[in-house]
Amino acid sequence: MSKHHVTATINGEPTEFLCETSQSLLDVLRDELELTGSKEGCTSGDCGACSVMLDGRLVCSCLVLGVEASGRTVDTIEGMAQGADLHPLQRHFLEGAALQCGICTPGFLIAARALLERTPDPTETEIRYWLAGNLCRCTGYDKIVRAVMDAAAEMRGAR
Amino acid sequence: MKAQQYEAPDSIDKAVALLAAAKGQARVLAGGTDLLIQMRVGRLSADTIVDIKCIAELRKISREDGGFKIGAAVSGAEADEHAELVAHWPGVVEGWELIGSTQIQGRATLAGNLCNASPAADGVPALIAAGAQVTIVGPNGSRKVPVEAIPTGPGRNSLAKGEFVTYFHLPKRPPHSSDAYLRLIPRTEMDIAVVGCAVNLTLDAGGTCTAASVALGAVAPTVVKVPDGAKALIGTKLDAAALDKLAAAASAACKPIDDKRGTVVYRTKIAGVLARRAALIAYERARKRA
Ligand SMILES: Cc1cc2nc3c(=O)[nH]c(=O)nc-3n(C[C@H](O)[C@H](O)[C@H](O)COP(=O)(O)OP(=O)(O)OC[C@H]3O[C@@H](n4cnc5c(N)ncnc54)[C@H](O)[C@@H]3O)c2cc1C
Numbered sequence: 470m471s472k473h474h475v476t477a478t479i480n481g482e483p484t485e486f487l488c489e490t491s492q493s494l495l496d497v498l499r500d501e502l503e504l505t506g507s508k509e510g511c512t513s514g515d516c517g518a519c520s521v522m523l524d525g526r527l528v529c530s531c532l533v534l535g536v537e538a539s540g541r542t543v544d545t546i547e548g549m550a551q552g553a554d555l556h557p558l559q560r561h562f563l564e565g566a567a568l569q570c571g572i573c574t575p576g577f578l579i580a581a582r583a584l585l586e587r588t589p590d591p592t593e594t595e596i597r598y599w600l601a602g603n604l605c606r607c608t609g610y611d612k613i614v615r616a617v618m619d620a621a622a623e624m625r626g627a628r
Numbered sequence: 629m630k631a632q633q634y635e636a637p638d639s640i641d642k643a644v645a646l647l648a649a650a651k652g653q654a655r656v657l658a659g660g661t662d663l664l665i666q667m668r669v670g671r672l673s674a675d676t677i678v679d680i681k682c683i684a685e686l687r688k689i690s691r692e693d694g695g696f697k698i699g700a701a702v703s704g705a706e707a708d709e710h711a712e713l714v715a716h717w718p719g720v721v722e723g724w725e726l727i728g729s730t731q732i733q734g735r736a737t738l739a740g741n742l743c744n745a746s747p748a749a750d751g752v753p754a755l756i757a758a759g760a761q762v763t764i765v766g767p768n769g770s771r772k773v774p775v776e777a778i779p780t781g782p783g784r785n786s787l788a789k790g791e792f793v794t795y796f797h798l799p800k801r802p803p804h805s806s807d808a809y810l811r812l813i814p815r816t817e818m819d820i821a822v823v824g825c826a827v828n829l830t831l832d833a834g835g836t837c838t839a840a841s842v843a844l845g846a847v848a849p850t851v852v853k854v855p856d857g858a859k860a861l862i863g864t865k866l867d868a869a870a871l872d873k874l875a876a877a878a879s880a881a882c883k884p885i886d887d888k889r890g891t892v893v894y895r896t897k898i899a900g901v902l903a904r905r906a907a908l909i910a911y912e913r914a915r916k917r918a
């Protein structure tokens with residue numbers, strides 16, 4: 470079986486790649502495109518480390534086939550900072566020590582940005598439910614939730 | 629994970645033709661949140677994958693005969709954003725919304741939940757309580773069946789080779805009617821139901837129940853309806869005696885298994901508790917709907 474030739478818009482750039490049917494979007498990002506910011510924790514949809522935006526929707530890239538990205542828009546953690554300027558969420562994660570090993574961090578950042586785009590002023594409960602599909606074995610979550618609240622406050626103020 | 633061919637047809641007819649012509653095992657791909665995992669661990673195989681998400685009409689929710697028609701490729705996140713559907717069928721949407729995390733919601737379809745045929749599928753009891761139907765297409769044309777005709781046991785469904793689900797149909801709502809779905813899981817998010825219960829009610833203008841339907845998930849190989857529980861509510865305003873009868877009927881309808889999430893005794897007891905609570909939620913919602 471020949472490989473699929475896929476064209477997608479990844480972090481705003483038209484991108485072409487070849488993949489097998491069995492390769493997930495996460496495999497393609499990491500192994501074919503060297504976008505290794507998205508992490509593989511479980512490959513079963515449980516941990517959220519592989520979170521990306523697909524046509525503006527938060528999904529686990531381990532549960533999307535690479536070939537499904539054809540003609541679609543994919544946004545990954547690599548597109549979050551603007552050059553040297555970190556996104557407010559990234560800054561607050563650093564300032565608030567909301568990460569330790571960092572494996573879960575790209576997924577949390579992508580998921581938290583998706584939340585703040587639709588809910589600029591989330592309650593702590595809303596944040597915890599929205600991020601329930603992102604697992605962290607290091608931080609105990611409190612610092613993550615606080616970093617999201619702080620970033621949200623800053624982003625509201627900046628409007 | 630073994631899958632050789634991938635097809636993404638842009639029409640129902642093309643999907644039917646591809647499934648009919650496929651050599652070996654062909655499988656429909658909707659959100660992939662069950663299928664891709666099961667293929668990866670080797671529980672399912674597929675020689676051909678037919679992705680139905682590029683079929684535009686299957687991605688829409690529309691009004692039909694006063695009710696709703698939901699395409700088989702609509703995700704939970706899309707349903708949640710459809711204010712009219714949520715207002716009419718809060719219980720159906722609430723069952724669907726309980727499936728997985730935000731990420732899973734971005735992909736999970738009701739048709740995948742139904743056809744995957746887990747006894748604990750959260751999307752299914754409220755559809756059955758609602759009296760929903762599905763359209764099935766295949767090599768011999770299309771047919772409409774009640775939702776409960778699809779699952780036949782854990783991991784098994786009644787679809788013939790080459791058939792797939794295209795639409796769900798939710799009936800027109802009379803005034804003062806609503807529904808609710810509750811499940812019990814050992815944590816607050818991301819777990820499999822120990823028991824799930826859907827209640828769908830219609831009241832008269834004075835608040836007396838005139839029609840009811842009750843369905844339980846995770847207490848038998850497929851969803852069980854509780855007609856005796858429904859009957860106990862009709863003609864009442866859900867007073868304590870009616871709710872006691874409902875709870876007893878729900879417990880009596882259970883044929884559960886013992887597993888790490890719950891024993892037979894626990895599941896049986898909880899079925900009654902959830903039925904009572906879901907009925908009260910549906911009642912409050914129905915009273916508020918003119
Ligand atoms: C982390 C995680 C958490 C989850 N939590 C829950 C939960 O809380 N509750 C719950 O009920 N489920 C849960 N699930 C299971 C799953 O997400 C749901 O069952 C989901 O609704 C499946 O839909 P899908 O569109 O992803 O189906 P797919 O994976 O695309 O398909 C599932 C099966 O149905 C078949 N199929 C799909 N569409 C059709 C169609 N139109 N016609 C015929 N056959 C079809 C496929 O071939 C496949 O066999 C969870 C899964 C994960 C990964």
Ligand code: FES
Nearest residue numbers: 510511512517531
């Ligand atoms: S790697 Fe995708 S959810 Fe864990």
Ligand code: FES
Nearest residue numbers: 569573605606607
């Ligand atoms: S920082 Fe290590 S998993 Fe979250």
